Amino acid sequence: MRTLHYLSQLTYNLPQAPWNGYCTMTEFYNSFADSDLRKNMWIVGQQYTAGGAPIFDDTQPMIFTPEIPAFEMPAGPVARLAGARSKKYQIQSNGANNDQDNDFVIFRLGDTYLLRAEANLRLGNTADAIKDVNIIRARSSATPVTSLTLDNLLAERGWEMAWEYTRRQDLIRFGQFNKAWQFKDASPAFRNIFPIPATQLALNPNLKQNPGY
Numbered sequence: 001m002r003t004l005h006y007l008s009q010l011t012y013n014l015p016q017a018p019w020n021g022y023c024t025m026t027e028f029y030n031s032f033a034d035s036d037l038r039k040n041m042w043i044v045g046q047q048y049t050a051g052g053a054p055i056f057d058d059t060q061p062m063i064f065t066p067e068i069p070a071f072e073m074p075a076g077p078v079a080r081l082a083g084a085r086s087k088k089y090q091i092q093s094n095g096a097n098n099d100q101d102n103d104f105v106i107f108r109l110g111d112t113y114l115l116r117a118e119a120n121l122r123l124g125n126t127a128d129a130i131k132d133v134n135i136i137r138a139r140s141s142a143t144p145v146t147s148l149t150l151d152n153l154l155a156e157r158g159w160e161m162a163w164e165y166t167r168r169q170d171l172i173r174f175g176q177f178n179k180a181w182q183f184k185d186a187s188p189a190f191r192n193i194f195p196i197p198a199t200q201l202a203l204n205p206n207l208k209q210n211p212g213y
Contacts, residue, residue: 023083
């Protein structure tokens, strides 16, 4: 509901039209190697009905493009079709309800391998870290790595853990969160910690707002 186009309802025979919301950044989509099966988690290209007929948004073919021209765009098919959409969690067709009953990842073995690899890499046990990373890459038919840096490992976590809600914490831990990226300016270090909500400050006079807020 949060990533698919309104007309994706016709592709999956959904009981309600999705909201045409979240997509991924162009640079991130392009960072996947074509041979890496994890790239298949993204929906791009011409979209079709469940019966195989091409879908049109107004009069324009409904083609999801990885490119996002701007953060804000005027209404119309160009804006509605910009960005690769996620299908990492199986999209259940022909459902009777808006909500789907497929599994939602909380903890996953792939994350555990990569966390152990990170611990070993930070401890200087690079060979052990490479072994764990290559277990993950082998499952995805990605080319094995023979060397590893923290930057490489952060990229690997991005490819493996996309849409599993770990990226903000990962970027902070690797010292990358405050850098600029597509549609985001560089941010001050105090943004690494969330503000305490005003309602909580009002309820407890012993609390003090985190610096910078």
